[in-house]
Amino acid sequence: MLYIFDMGNVLIDIDFKRVLGVWSNLSGAPLAHLIERFTLGEVFQKHERGEISDQQFAEQLCHEMGIALSFEQFSAGWQSIFIGVRPEAIAIMKTLREQGHRVVVLSNTNRLHLEHWPVHYPEIEQNADALYLSQDLGMRKPDPAIFKYVLEKEGFTPQEAVFFDDVAENVNAASALGIQAILVTDSQTLPRHFSGDQIT
Known part of the structure; x- marks a missing residue:
């Protein structure tokens, strides 16, 4: 996945x-x-x-x-x-990769922030297989093209992808393409989603 x-x-x-x-x-x-x-x-x-x-x-x-x-x-x-990284989210990324899944970051961001977070929060990049950043791609969420780009680069179909975002508009755009999209409402959304045996 x-x-x-x-x-x-x-x-x-x-x-x-x-x-x-x-x-x-x-x-x-x-x-x-x-x-x-x-x-x-x-x-x-x-x-x-x-x-x-x-x-x-x-x-x-x-x-x-x-x-x-x-x-x-x-x-x-x-x-x-x-403010600070969410350790429970980083732990989930690490577990998914250990289990053989592909884990990537897709973020609407900018050069100013790119000079900051990789230095202060290196664990994000360390636990991702790839970073897809809007300012590098010339497009941003919720543009369907950015989701299609990531799927094509990674070699997965929409049905083989799961997407997590805190903006409903982005979640809806991904869902419209057939991606399983989950709206993140707080720091416990990811742990709840992956509770029990859901990480497989």
Whole structure:
């Protein structure tokens, strides 16, 4: 079987409010103001597809939020999104690989984060057979093409794949292709799914 894991809030806990808190402190803008203006819109999606540079992303997002930050300040806030890895998820990945399954990560991410999480959370890459990252592929979930790409590269049919993600839109897109897709709602979703004899 092919097991496909999203990263944020599946393998590692993240929280965008931490990002906005740092930016609020550095810019002097009220946190409520940033929460109101911050969106995961077109600029965010372009960055995750690798279509704009990190500097362009920072400039455009700061413009949208009406704040002035240096690139270094922006980056410091952006990296504060990460809370910590979920050890129970890493243990499941390790077990699946030991049992001969193929385990990969499929994540909507960006170059700025790529400079951070592999260094601070190396166990993700260590327990995956491959990493499929949106900014490298020029496409992002829930685009069906990204799921088809992973299946083709890995040599599995949709029926031979299981996908875990914390975004319902992504889960629905994978499910529409025939992939068994599970919505991750908390840190216990994976342990519950693989409880008992389900890891086979």
